[in-house]
Every structure is written in C-alpha cells, then in structure tokens.
Amino acid sequence: VVKFLITSSDEFQNAAKAELKRIVPGLEEGETLEPGLFLASSPHSKAEFARLIAESHPIYVRHVFPLEIEVDLQNNPKDLTDMAELVSQQAQKEGWQPGDQFSVQARLVEPGMFSYSPFAIKEAVASKLIAANGLQENIKAPAQVVSVVCAGNRAYLGLSTPQQNLSGWAGGMRHYAKRPEQISRAEFKLLEALEVFDLTFPEKGTALDLGAAPGGWSRILLEAGLKVIAVDPANLDPRLYVPGLEHYRGYAADFLKKAESEGQTFDLICNDMRMDALVAANLMVEFARLLSPSGFALTTLKLPHETKKLKPATVASRAINILEKGYSLVRAKQLFHNRQEITVLLKNA
Ligand SMILES: C[S@@+](CC[C@H](N)C(=O)[O-])C[C@H]1O[C@@H](n2cnc3c(N)ncnc32)[C@H](O)[C@@H]1O
Numbered sequence: 001v002v003k004f005l006i007t008s009s010d011e012f013q014n015a016a017k018a019e020l021k022r023i024v025p026g027l028e029e030g031e032t033l034e035p036g037l038f039l040a041s042s043p044h045s046k047a048e049f050a051r052l053i054a055e056s057h058p059i060y061v062r063h064v065f066p067l068e069i070e071v072d073l074q075n076n077p078k079d080l081t082d083m084a085e086l087v088s089q090q091a092q093k094e095g096w097q098p099g100d101q102f103s104v105q106a107r108l109v110e111p112g113m114f115s116y117s118p119f120a121i122k123e124a125v126a127s128k129l130i131a132a133n134g135l136q137e138n139i140k141a142p143a144q145v146v147s148v149v150c151a152g153n154r155a156y157l158g159l160s161t162p163q164q165n166l167s168g169w170a171g172g173m174r175h176y177a178k179r180p181e182q183i184s185r186a187e188f189k190l191l192e193a194l195e196v197f198d199l200t201f202p203e204k205g206t207a208l209d210l211g212a213a214p215g216g217w218s219r220i221l222l223e224a225g226l227k228v229i230a231v232d233p234a235n236l237d238p239r240l241y242v243p244g245l246e247h248y249r250g251y252a253a254d255f256l257k258k259a260e261s262e263g264q265t266f267d268l269i270c271n272d273m274r275m276d277a278l279v280a281a282n283l284m285v286e287f288a289r290l291l292s293p294s295g296f297a298l299t300t301l302k303l304p305h306e307t308k309k310l311k312p313a314t315v316a317s318r319a320i321n322i323l324e325k326g327y328s329l330v331r332a333k334q335l336f337h338n339r340q341e342i343t344v345l346l347k348n349a
Helices: 010-023 046-056 077-093 118-133 186-196 216-223 252-261 277-290 312-323
Strands: 002-007 028-034 037-042 063-067 069-072 101-108 144-151 154-160 206-210 227-231 245-248 266-271 291-302 327-333 341-348
Touching: 002 046, 002 154, 010 028, 010 037, 010 046, 010 312, 028 144, 046 063, 046 154, 069 077, 077 118, 077 144, 077 154, 101 118, 118 144, 186 216, 186 291, 186 327, 186 341, 206 216, 206 252, 206 277, 216 227, 216 266, 227 252, 252 277, 266 277, 277 291, 277 312, 277 327, 277 341, 291 312, 291 327, 312 327, 312 341
Parallel strands: 101 144, 206 227, 206 266, 227 245, 266 291
Antiparallel strands: 002 037, 002 063, 028 037, 063 154, 069 154, 144 154, 291 341, 327 341
16 A cells, blocks of 8 residues: 545535545545645555556646655754655655755645754755765756655655646646736746646747736737737737737637637637636637637636535536537646636647
C-alpha cells in the first residue's frame, strides 16, 4: 500500500475524492489535513498510481505526491535537519544519481504555527541533497521534486517527478507575476489554460471573445496577433480600442444571430460569460456552427456552490454532455485561477 497526498481546490474537494475513487480501483480515503488537502492510500505502486491518474486527466485533482516519509515535528530547527537527512536517504534508496536535477517544494498548513518558513525547509533539504548526494538544484525544470507538507505536528514528504505530480508547481498552485498592461485577474485563467492544456493560438485569424469585459482575454488574444471580436454589453478597458479589435456591445445570443446571417466564422471561440453552466453550454453549442474546421473553443463553466442536494461536479458533467452535442471534448480542468468554475477545451466535432 502506498500513501499519497492529494491537492484540489477546497471547494471541489469532494469532487476530487469522487473522481479519484473512479480512477483508482481500491483507493482508500485518508485524513484531511485542510480543505483541499487530503491523504489517500492505494494498492498500486507510485508509478502505477501516477500513470492511472495522468492518463485519465482528472478535472478536480490538481496535485499528487507519494507519501514516503513522515516526520514528527517539534517545531524547532532539528525538524529541518531530520527532514533533510531522511530525504537524502530516500533519494539514495530511489537511485538518484549525482548530477540529477531536483527541486524542493515546501508548504505549511497554517504557516503561523511554525517557527520556520517553507523557504527554510527548502534550503535545509536542498543543501543536504547537494552536499551529501551530489545532486543539482534546478527550480525551473527539475527532473525530480521533493514535496514537503507540514501540518500540525507532522511533516509529509515524498519524491516524484513533476509529471507524476500532475503539475510542476507546489500543490499545483501556478502563480503569475502581475504586469502593468494587465487588464483583469481573469487573464491568469487564460494563461493557465494555455499552459495546462499545452495549447498555442493559431498564428493568425479571428477570435471571438464572449463575455469579454473588461477585456483581459481580449488583450491576450490581440497580443497573440489575432483579430478579436469582443462581445459584451459592458464597457471594455479603453486601452483595447485599437485596430484589430471590434466591440459588439450587446448580448451573445444577439451577436450569434448577426454573425450567422453574415456567415462569419472564427478560428477560436472563447467564453467567460458570467452565466449558469448549463445555459452557457447550450449557447456554446449554438456557436459551434461558427467555428472553423481546425478551430478550437475554450469556455469556463460557472458552477454552483456545493449543498446537500446539489453537487457542482454533477452540474459540470451535465454541462459537458451538452457541449459534446456540438464539439468534441479535449480536456476539462478546475484550474488554480478558476474560482467556482472549471475551464473546458473543445474542438470541432
Ligand atoms: C468574468 S467577466 C469576463 C472577464 C474577461 N474574461 C476578462 O478577461 O476581462 C464576465 C462578463 O460576462 C458578461 N456577460 C454576462 N452575460 C452575458 C451575455 N449574455 N452576453 C455577453 N456577455 C455577457 C458580463 O457583462 C461580464 O462582463
């Protein structure tokens, strides 16, 4: 039996647990360290477990690592040398070779309870691996990752590849630097979708941006060299009124009628309208007729908060079923920058 530490968004923790049980036969749910961070055990080896998960492209499971070392913490500097020593032994056991490139990703649950920072843990473990094992630290593109989570008086550690972890970021928490030209926080959702779905924009063509205001996605699409039709009854950021961008100041359903009568098509259709997931999915299916044969569509689906009666994942799968009437589904993911929503990548059916 191998134990794993799983991260999802706190709101989608139950969806992540249900999804894992479907993917991994024999999975046993373990303790929850905080909402969105929980243990699970599986009869599979860490490689097999990772393969099962990676191949099924989970929507709600954001990050996974195998739990190989547990340390009782005293909340003093000895914790750091204990962790470093045990990780060094484990790296040797797993056959890590001198020169192998690693990074350490440390997280604290309730950081205020600890007398040290994640950075101090990272420093202690990394310097031990460099000095004792001859390994090389490579934060940007490591071949292996040491994951550390400290919660209460316990530390949970494991060694795995970024692929096995499903993300190269600690807990799958992808952070982007703010830039002065940024128009909205929503931009991060689009950037993360491009990265997670391994997507590149077409080199030229026209993108349709539904629910565009204030215009973050439109800004990125323009920057990528695309012409943009931004559809929204609300105002766009004044910086967006440049050649290449057309603002249709109205509702998506009205724009659809106009575009269809004019025989317009698009190489890319994006949708971030604030709208119930099922309504959005039905509308997106209508728009599928305007997508060029090689084009793709990217849509967010806004989900309800979980109640006893209503499961957001159930609404999401219903919405995806609707979308599949007009498109073929490529991937769906609850991204780090998605709040109460998921992002879906579609291509022409
Ligand atoms: C979350 S914001 C979009 C943010 C945008 N992606 C960005 O990067 O700045 C949602 C937008 O959907 C628009 N919206 C809601 N219903 C709409 C509809 N039926 N047609 C067009 N836009 C709609 C709202 O006016 C709002 O501006």
